[in-house]
Amino acid sequence: MRAVTYTRKGSSDVLEIVDREPAAPGRGEVRVRIHVSGVNPTDWKARAREDWPMPFPDVVPNQDGAGVVEAVGDAVDGLDVGDRVWVYLAAHERPTGTAQESTVLPAARVVRLPEGVGFDVGASLGVPATTAHRALTVHEFGPARLSPGSLAGRTVLVQGGAGAVGHAAIQLAAWAGAVVITTVSSDAKERLARRAGAHHVFHYPDEKLADRILETAPDGVDHIVEVSPATNAGLDVRVLANHGVVAYYATDKGETFSLPVMASFAKNARWQGVLLYTVGQDALTAAAEDITAALRDGALPVGEGAGLPLIWYPLDETAEAHDAVENGAVGKVLIRVTE
Structure with a gap:
């Protein structure tokens, strides 16, 4: 699979695309095939700020995304292979963000998308x-x-x-x-x-x-x-x-x-x-549940007509996507990872 990584801090020039094997989910984890990755200010700041140390030798950026569950580890309830989901804090205390074709993350950070809600909406949730x-x-x-x-x-x-x-x-x-x-x-x-x-x-x-x-x-x-x-x-x-x-x-x-x-x-x-990052899992779970209820009511649309223009990049232009957010792009910057 293709993944965007960086091994040192710096400008978006430190980002590179590599090929690697998808990881197997461990206990309490799932692997998600990422269709859309969302970019937030925290993503470029984590990469660029020298006063924030490298948390791992190799980091895949981007906290948010949406896609399809493709593997489920032991002790995971409520998620099945084939479920359409949105994910949040994928790269928090882990090196496995959403700027890659598949990512493994704790099941608590993976939330089912209601029927009819697109991956563009799902990848725009998370941090915001x-x-x-x-x-x-x-x-x-x-x-x-x-x-x-x-x-x-x-x-x-x-x-x-x-x-x-x-x-x-x-x-x-x-x-x-x-x-x-x-x-x-x-x-x-x-x-x-x-x-x-x-x-x-x-x-x-x-x-x-x-x-x-x-x-x-x-x-x-x-x-x-x-x-x-x-x-x-x-x-x-x-x-x-x-x-x-x-x-x-x-x-x-x-x-x-x-x-x-x-x-x-x-x-x-x-x-x-x-x-x-420090609010605690109870608050995150409550937010995920209420956000999902709002999605069912059609309350969180995205796009120009809903007040949040979408700005798209392919995976191999992740650096440009990071630069767009850093430079104050008006709207939501999304990366199309998987067609």
């Missing part, structure tokens, strides 16, 4: 949708699980609604019954956010942005899904409702941020970090 689910379920008085109506009566602000996590957060929040506000930087991104299901869209930068949000949500917003706390912390506190939560998942525009202390504690604000 699971991050969005976690961000929407950490409110002190909010639901720990998402379902239709679980966020009814709540207002969600998604900062950066045209990104992959922002897109998934809009879709999941709207499916769960929330009023969804989002921020974007252009008219084109506004169109994408509205197609994803956002009810109110505001542009940034705008010195009156907080006022505009509060005109829409006079009592404040209950949940904020935050991509750039370094930029938005002050605004977040201003528009937050009492007991609101700011769930931040990225370091866009800076590794540190400051906030007005009194205004934050006066609202009993919760600042909740979200990192899938």
Whole structure:
């Protein structure tokens, strides 16, 4: 089989295609024939950042993907050969990501795709949708699980609604019954956010942005899904409702941020970090189950008409796919691994 690997840190030039035999799944593992691999910022960062050590001598990148189960190890229940599945965290603490024709991973990270859901959707879930689910379920008085109506009566602000996590957060929040506000930087991104299901869209930068949000949500917003706390912390506190939560998942525009202390504690604000690699299996399993329920309801479509353009590359252009994500491609970058 063909696999994309790297043996040292660096630019996308370190990626190369090799031929190797498919591995046999061990106890509690399955082997999945990957049809589509999804690329996320974490994938190129894991390859490029010199301050993150090489976890293995040889690494196949990409955490997310979708395909068909082709072998099942011992002690695996609920998955069978031939099942169409989506996978997540394939390369977490393992050298076997989805940029290859077959990959072996723990059965807990393999989830059946509902009938009629394409591999393009499945490969677009993983990191973005699971991050969005976690961000929407950490409110002190909010639901720990998402379902239709679980966020009814709540207002969600998604900062950066045209990104992959922002897109998934809009879709999941709207499916769960929330009023969804989002921020974007252009008219084109506004169109994408509205197609994803956002009810109110505001542009940034705008010195009156907080006022505009509060005109829409006079009592404040209950949940904020935050991509750039370094930029938005002050605004977040201003528009937050009492007991609101700011769930931040990225370091866009800076590794540190400051906030007005009194205004934050006066609202009993919760600042909740979200990192899938350390969140624990219970939260990941809950997310996978709720995301699958949303898929059955048709709530997580992808593509231009659904607010998330798809940008395709073949497996032998995985380096170009990584570069596209690193350079801020608008939409979801996918690799067609198997026809």
